[in-house]
Each structure stands twice: as C-alpha cells, then as structure tokens.
Amino acid sequence: MKACLPWIKVFLMGYVSTLFAHQGLLALMHAQGWVPNAAYSLAPTSPFGIPAVVSLAFFGGLWALPMWALLKHQPGARRFVGALLFGAVFPTAVALLVVFPLKGLPVAPISWVIGGLLNGAWGLGVAVLMWLFNTGPDAASDVSSG
Numbered sequence: 375m376k377a378c379l380p381w382i383k384v385f386l387m388g389y390v391s392t393l394f395a396h397q398g399l400l401a402l403m404h405a406q407g408w409v410p411n412a413a414y415s416l417a418p419t420s421p422f423g424i425p426a427v428v429s430l431a432f433f434g435g436l437w438a439l440p441m442w443a444l445l446k447h448q449p450g451a452r453r454f455v456g457a458l459l460f461g462a463v464f465p466t467a468v469a470l471l472v473v474f475p476l477k478g479l480p481v482a483p484i485s486w487v488i489g490g491l492l493n494g495a496w497g498l499g500v501a502v503l504m505w506l507f508n509t510g511p512d513a514a515s516d517v518s519s520g
Contacts, residue, residue: 389435
C-alpha cells in the first residue's frame with residue numbers, strides 16, 4: 375500500500391490541477407469572450423451522468439500518472455517545461471483525434487490552440503503542485519519508489 379501512496383498523490387495533483395489551472399484558465403478565456411464554453415460545467419456526461427467537470431478532473435488525474443512517470447527525474451526547469459509540453463500535446467491530441475470524433479464534436483484549427491493552452495496549463499499546474507507538495511527525486515516519498 376505504501377508504494378501506491380505516491381501515485382495516489384500524483385493522481386490527486388492531476389485532479390486538482392484540472393480544477394484550478396485548466397478550468398481557471400478556461401474561466402478567464404470565457405470571461406474575455408475567447409471561448410463559448412464556461413468553466414466548471416455541471417452538465418451530466420454519458421453514460422453515468424457524472425458532472426462534466428468531475429469527469430474532466432478524473433481524467434486529469436489519470437493523465438498525471440504517465441506524465442509524472444516520464445518527468446519525475448527531470449531537474450528544475452526541465453520538469454516544468456516538460457509538463458507544459460506534455461499537457462499541451464498528448465491530452466490535446468487524444469481529445470481532438472479520439473474523444474471529439476466519438477462525441478460528434480467538430481474540430482477546428484483553433485481547437486488545437488485552445489486545447490494546447492488549457493492542457494499545457496494543466497500540465498504546468500501538476501508540476502507546480504508536485505513541487506509545492508515536495509514530490510520528486512529529492513522527496514522521501516518519491517514516486518519512483520512505487
């Protein structure tokens with residue numbers, strides 16, 4: 375069980391980063407009129423009726439696991455830049471190439487820009503939270519031990 379605790383921490387940081395970094399940036403973009411969708415949507419998702427923001431945060435937690443596995447040993451700024459780039463590229467590509475078509479949603483070139491910004495903010499948020507909560511190569515509860 376002790377070996378699982380660091381990974382649970384990573385999942386929670388991904389979950390929380392979705393709520394603050396991703397959805398916070400979306401709220402700012404919506405307030406500026408740059409995007410039509412408001413943040414923190416409570417609209418039910420299929421098939422279980424879970425609020426959209428909870429579903430999104432859950433997947434943010436899942437995405438944090440492979441991101442941290444790749445970046446946990448990167449020093450300093452490389453970790454933060456890597457997290458930003460991981461978030462901007464991988465979750466955005468999966469969302470726009472897999473999830474959107476499955477849901478019948480249109481994908482426009484601006485979708486890549488907005489998705490990259492939102493998911494990049496999420497990735498950076500995960501890295502900042504992991505740094506703030508002292509999870510890394512120098513921490514006693516290093517994720518690499520699990």
